[in-house]
Amino acid sequence: MTARRDVRVTVNGRAYTRNVEPRMLLVDFLRHECGLTGTHVGCAHGVCGACTILLDDVSIRSCLAFAVQAEGKEITTVEGLADGESPNALQRAFHENHALQCGYCTPGFLMSLTEFLRETPDPNEAQIRERLSGNLCRCTGYANIVRAVRAAARRPRDEDCAP
Amino acid sequence: MKPAPFEYFAPETAEEALALLAEYGMDARPLAGGQSLVPLINMRMAQPAVLVDLNHCCELAYLREEEKMLVSGPMTRQRELEISNTVRAHCPLIAEAVPHMGHATIRNRGTVGGSLSHADPSAELPGVAVALDAEMVADGPNGRRTVPATEFFLAELTTALEPDEVLREIRFPKAPSGSRAAFAEVGSHFGGLALVGVAARVDLDSAGRCAAVALAAIGAGERPARLSSAETVLMGEVLGEQVIAEASEAAVIDVDPLADLHATAHWRRRAVVAMTARALREIADGGEGVAEVRR
Numbered sequence: 001m002t003a004r005r006d007v008r009v010t011v012n013g014r015a016y017t018r019n020v021e022p023r024m025l026l027v028d029f030l031r032h033e034c035g036l037t038g039t040h041v042g043c044a045h046g047v048c049g050a051c052t053i054l055l056d057d058v059s060i061r062s063c064l065a066f067a068v069q070a071e072g073k074e075i076t077t078v079e080g081l082a083d084g085e086s087p088n089a090l091q092r093a094f095h096e097n098h099a100l101q102c103g104y105c106t107p108g109f110l111m112s113l114t115e116f117l118r119e120t121p122d123p124n125e126a127q128i129r130e131r132l133s134g135n136l137c138r139c140t141g142y143a144n145i146v147r148a149v150r151a152a153a154r155r156p157r158d159e160d161c162a163p
Numbered sequence: 164m165k166p167a168p169f170e171y172f173a174p175e176t177a178e179e180a181l182a183l184l185a186e187y188g189m190d191a192r193p194l195a196g197g198q199s200l201v202p203l204i205n206m207r208m209a210q211p212a213v214l215v216d217l218n219h220c221c222e223l224a225y226l227r228e229e230e231k232m233l234v235s236g237p238m239t240r241q242r243e244l245e246i247s248n249t250v251r252a253h254c255p256l257i258a259e260a261v262p263h264m265g266h267a268t269i270r271n272r273g274t275v276g277g278s279l280s281h282a283d284p285s286a287e288l289p290g291v292a293v294a295l296d297a298e299m300v301a302d303g304p305n306g307r308r309t310v311p312a313t314e315f316f317l318a319e320l321t322t323a324l325e326p327d328e329v330l331r332e333i334r335f336p337k338a339p340s341g342s343r344a345a346f347a348e349v350g351s352h353f354g355g356l357a358l359v360g361v362a363a364r365v366d367l368d369s370a371g372r373c374a375a376v377a378l379a380a381i382g383a384g385e386r387p388a389r390l391s392s393a394e395t396v397l398m399g400e401v402l403g404e405q406v407i408a409e410a411s412e413a414a415v416i417d418v419d420p421l422a423d424l425h426a427t428a429h430w431r432r433r434a435v436v437a438m439t440a441r442a443l444r445e446i447a448d449g450g451e452g453v454a455e456v457r458r
């Protein structure tokens with residue numbers, strides 16, 4: 001056993017303090033300590049992207065960081081995207097374009113794309129596909145995901161809180 | 164599988180980090196972006212007793228321009244290299260290579276020093292360092308020393324760093340204006356680890372002849388290989404199809420690939436020829452953009 005540490009983080013605007021072992025992965029902290037099970041674990045070695053979150057507004061794999069490394073930081077998970085009960089523009093675009101089937105990969109796609117659309121508000125197809133290469137989906141074949149990203153990017157900003 | 168227990172330290176200065184590494188010796192590992200080390204820990208292929216997290220050492224993350232050098236700290240994120248105008252202006256080869264390194268989310272976290280210290284034979288940045296004759300500055304209990312990139316990568320996942328040393332700074336010579344660069348690689352899918360890649364930098368004189376040439380291959384041996392024979396073929400020549408073909412065939416002289424489950428040694432040798440030709444053609448056409456092919 002190694003010395004446990006206090007970890008204080010803000011997740012989706014809410015403060016959490018938990019006492020954990022240094023070996024606890026950030027994704028397990030979010031799921032088991034904070035009860036935020038929207039962030040999924042697909043591979044636990046960085047390949048699938050299902051665990052993607054925003055750490056201080058930057059997308060990272062939460063299976064490749066330890067919870068203790070998030071001390072003092074702000075985290076956004078998929079639970080933080082919707083405005084109350086209404087999904088945001090990107091989430092609606094996924095829904096309307098049938099960009100998910102089982103949905104296991106979806107939280108990771110949404111978080112990675114949230115950063116992408118912030119940095120690249122008007123992406124071309126090649127940019128979209130390059131960005132999607134970092135997340136694996138075993139159901140959809142990606143075509144509808146590409147369509148959803150295009151739809152979300154086209155949606156006027158004033159129609160919804162931009163992703 | 165979950166990580167085995169370890170002791171965790173988050174020093175705020177490089178000095179403290181070095182002191183911890185000296186104290187714990189072989190039991191300790193520096194933790195940079197974690198994009199290679201944490202997968203190994205999660206699979207328990209690595210079980211360091213002590214992790215010295217460098218992410219709080221702000222002094223280790225910088226990108227600086229000197230008269231002749233572009234200087235990077237080890238904790239500078241790969242993403243910083245990708246978006247930096249200074250990098251694009253003075254070391255275009257780096258700018259060409261970095262987008263090939265994994266995915267945006269990986270580059271957000273992965274560091275310059277981590278990629279170079281990890282020394283994966285298929286990693287792009289070590290190939291770039293060897294092509295550009297970068298200077299690797301190691302720091303440890305006995306002080307700093309500079310190791311040329313060609314002597315830094317010793318074998319697969321093995322560098323000239325001692326266990327109590329860190330890679331403290333990476334110094335890339337700036338390219339003269341008008342220098343052209345290209346990075347060509349082949350892999351199973353976009354963003355995946357390269358099977359074979361070639362980094363190329365060529366300076367052309369006013370008559371369009373090769374005045375300086377630097378070529379290095381990755382994925383074709385246990386460490387990045389400088390393609391000196393191909394460089395010799397190109398010197399003083401105008402980059403035409405004939406010369407490019409000759410130089411590309413000469414590239415195999417300096418590589419010694421091993422067969423593994425992804426490809427045979429013969430396939431890798433031919434891929435070195437093909438990627439050398441692709442990079443050189445791109446340079447002949449102006450050296451813009453990133454060449455990527457899928458198998």
Ligand SMILES: Cc1cc2nc3c(=O)[nH]c(=O)nc-3n(C[C@H](O)[C@H](O)[C@H](O)COP(=O)(O)OP(=O)(O)OC[C@H]3O[C@@H](n4cnc5c(N)ncnc54)[C@H](O)[C@@H]3O)c2cc1C
Binds near residue numbers: 328356
């Ligand atoms: C899905 C995925 C795809 C990837 N694709 C690619 C790819 O296509 N090309 C590619 O090149 N890489 C790829 N990578 C690896 C990635 O680039 C890593 O970021 C890089 O190899 C290691 O950098 P890091 O900062 O994450 O280091 P860490 O993982 O933190 O460390 C790696 C090793 O270096 C040591 N180390 C780190 N910093 C120092 C230092 N300053 N001094 C001494 N030792 C140090 C550590 O102790 C460890 O042994 C990929 C990774 C993933 C997860």
Ligand code: FES
Binds near residue numbers: 048061
């Ligand atoms: S669970 Fe993190 S990348 Fe697959």
Ligand code: FES
Binds near residue numbers: 100137139140
């Ligand atoms: S919807 Fe099932 S994995 Fe993507």
